[in-house]
Amino acid sequence: MSRWGPEPLPGGGTRFRLWAPDADGVTLEIDGADAAAMERGDDGWYALDRAEGPGTRYRFRIGAQAVPDPASRVQSGGVHGWSVMPETAFDWQYPDWRGRAWEETVLLEVHAGTLGGFAGVTERLPAIAAAGITAIELMPVGAFGGMRGWGYDGVLPYAVHEAYGSPAELRRLVDTAHGLGLSVFLDVVYNHFGPDGNYLGAYAADFFDAEVHTPWGGAVAVERAPVARFFVDNALMWLRDYRIDGLRFDAVHAIGNPAFLDAMAAEIRAALPGRHVHLVLENEENDAARLRDAAFDAQWNDDFHNVMHVLLTGETSAYYADFADRPAERLARCLAEGFIYQGEGSANHDGKPRGSPSAHLPPTRFVAFLQNHDQVGNRALGERLVSLTDPSRLRAATALLLLCPQIPLLFMGEDEGSATPFLFFTDFHDELADAVREGRRKEFAKFDAFADPAARARIPDPNAAATFEASVPKPGEDADAWRAFYRELLMLRHERIVPHLAGATAVGAQALGEAAVVARWRLGDGTTLGVAIDLGDEPAALPGGADPFFTEGERFVAWIEP
Template sequence: MTTESVRPSENRQTTAWGPELLAEGGARFRLWAPGEDTLTLRLDGKDHEMAKAGEGWFEAVIPDAKPGATYAFVLPDGKVVPDPAARALAEDVHGPAVLVDPDAYQWQHAGWTGMPWAETILYEFHVGTFTPEGTFRAAIDKLADIADTGITAVELMPVSHFGGTRGWGYDGVYPYAPHNAYGSPDDLKAFIDAAHGLGLMVYMDVVYNHFGPDGNYLSAYAPDFFREGKKTPWGAAIAYNKQPVRDFFVENALYWLREFRLDGLRFDAIDMIFDDAETHVLIEIARRARSEFEGRHIHLVTEDPENHIELRRSDDNEALLYDADWNDDYHHAAHVVATGEKNGYYGKFIDKPVENFARALTEGYIYPGQKPVEMSEPVPMEAFVGFLQNHDQIGNRAFGDRLITLTSKEMLEALTVVTMLAPHIPMLFMGEEYGETRPFLFFTDYDGELGKAVREGRRTDMDNFGGLPDGKSVEDVADPNAIETMENTRLDWAKSETDEGQKWRALYRELIAIRKRAIIPLLVAAPNTLSAGTVLMAEGRLLAIDWQLGDRRLQLRANFGDVAADLPPATGETLYGTHSTQGMAPLSVLFALDRA
């Protein structure tokens, strides 16, 4: 880990979108409103006429504007709208924005520059349900527990301001403003700063494929912001062919990395980001991030349900653009091994589940480009994030059940060992490290027709995630808009102190210590050169795989069955498990490391 000084002025950059505090005092306010002929700025209750600045832009410079002032824009018809690039909101998504000083927060760990991607051990969590208080500041108190487990990076589900006070965050409408239900921008910076002080990287989910339905006023004054005739499952598609629209999102990604000193971003559902430009907006974001933050480890991760690899690697497998993709295929294959479920998309994985799991472990995708064909070129395994659970795979189930409630402890432990020691990048979902059994449910804060639509939509969506258990009906599914639904989702930290909770913690500590000692150094020494593993056996419930890591061979032997069985021998140093593969016990796993 290296350090460098950080000048406060790095936080204050001239951008197309959002307010800018001026060096000489005051502030400049801008808005792209190509659908309007006039526009008014309302600052602390006083109206100021805005001047046209060309190509649909309006601008006003107010010499006496100070941080903390509230402002909004008034359309010619009298409608008052917030700034879509507001850095903070004073109230809710329908109220005024707050002028924020980007240099107000004093960083305690300004020299932090992060870690190489290969050292990443991810921990995904939702700020609102992570602690009883559900705030950035409260989450700081839990960071030491996370770091003590050995985890190296936390990933926040989206925190951009969305409608209401509770939700997953994927229906955000103010992508630059941390939700004030969680705290202020400085509270988020304090969380990131504290994480860095404990040696933890911080990643955050960003959503660039749609805007949420509550509080989105863009179409009132900038209808060109959205792409005519193109839809996503969640709303109108975004018109990336318009330069101001493109700038909005490119600047947003750089804003989070610069001003909040995030170590990385995870881009949600990129298959729904439609861009026909010669240079796709995601490529532009990656190139800008790689060039503008030299000296820092910046990690960019995608979620691509279509399983394409083009954005991840260059011709020589170097991670020039995006470091990795969330590998849903790995999850689905592991889930079917654990549960035997076959409803929804698990149906594609039910035939020969251990063979599917072997393919995910050695090639990454089972269905590259959503077709059951061979990958055209081997891809390093660290280009994939592997997990047994995440917010989607738990929360989109009818009852938000965690894997620990769907399979045996022994099966879950075996799959946990594989997930934490295989050469992909491992990820946990909050509470997994101590065996949390509380559900993670889908919840929102909508009422009226919107609330009804969300409620009915959830009952349809859950079909792909295991469907309804026998004996249950849609009437048994929790109302996503009921406050109790979110409350029942909060982590039960008392469980982490029980004997069972401590046993799970001890297992994760042991596995992560092994990973850091024996596996990560090999990945760091030869980044992006790992070839696909070799499957020696994937028959019935038996699995044997070898991976080449430089001049070392990592060997996995696993028996997911209920009877003892013989597997190919493993040689060299035993990292985990018993060394003998003859008569290998049911639900047992062995990892060994040898010279090639």
């Protein structure tokens, strides 16, 4: 089977390839050399062997249009510029690193651009490790249009975004992390391409499914072999060439092909024996079947966030309406069974059933969070919870997050009490910039606070440089107190809970009132972990076991009993 991207040849030189079934011909252009026609082979693949090697700038010409290699490893001049043959040699300092067990995972989601690129993230790694966090999760780093963006509008998923740094700098980040005992996860987007710099449809219309649409454009046709190969090889590239430890697959419900997901996971597992490689899904469909075996480690549990957000803030607009009724009972189900929606009708999904039964799954199949890029950045003004609820409730919620058996994820700045907003930012221009700006404001018309057009006009322009600059996280005024709080909780998690997470199962959970819950799990060593939380206005009588190992005022208690 033909594969995407340039391939170094054993005797020197490079084989250049492109799948362009709709093109009558493809020409390879190399900067500083004569253009040459590529040879058409089977099934729309074009190829040409050349003597050039690493550092070569190249692109393809199809008719009058010059296009980058869709599997370019490096770009020069952005997503519309030249592709560059990469230098793959790197002096790994920790080549024997094999990763960490999934049960040890405590994730910190970071945006490389707001932290000063790959080099800026690398500088922060010692402090992250010292806090008790065991893994960082990079938001997408594949090349996208412009300099600024979240990364979910990527169009060249094999190439690291130029504004973040070079491939060598990303490898140095990963290597440094491994030396500190940190795993590195990467968020990858295989469900769509962004609007700026996506040339694939012009010469490979079959890359997309004309009958299926996503909120971001045409769905990728992963049932076709060249398309599936494009994404599976991309996943393997990050895991092999960059020694990334885990991938988070964005919005796989928009791919709509569970068989492809399973086949991809199986190939990844077979290709990387002997390493702790972790595969995590984001899936609105709450598809428990994808979590039943070792193919995928876990799914982001939006249900946990959504019900906790209702309890912490009282907000019930838009998708929070699905969690407004009986929130304590819903939280109890989340702690005991994973998903809240397990086949019930959801108003946010037009009343259609959402989810499947998940009570049989271990709690470590779920990644829980109070905040992440979506749940902060998709707010109109990007507010964090520290600005939306009172400190006592937030501290109790944080204790629940870090001391329950679900795998916790934090968002950059959260452990420092940062009040800096994280806004939606892009770097589009002209008509596309106008469309994104106005589309963003229309999106919030369904929220009560922005029903008035004048209120929507105050939503920051995503394309303004100031919107990006305002999103660079800064420690909060009481950062030292928050850091100490997180360190204590993470120390307790690693000492009292993590060694016994393998084999953990839920015992049960009950609501104690409108905003209080108690939950218990049988740990792998046979002991029982209990937690109780009260987020209400009137204190509830919380159980505490005979010997609580952590309490937070009258709002939270955790204990372990024989």
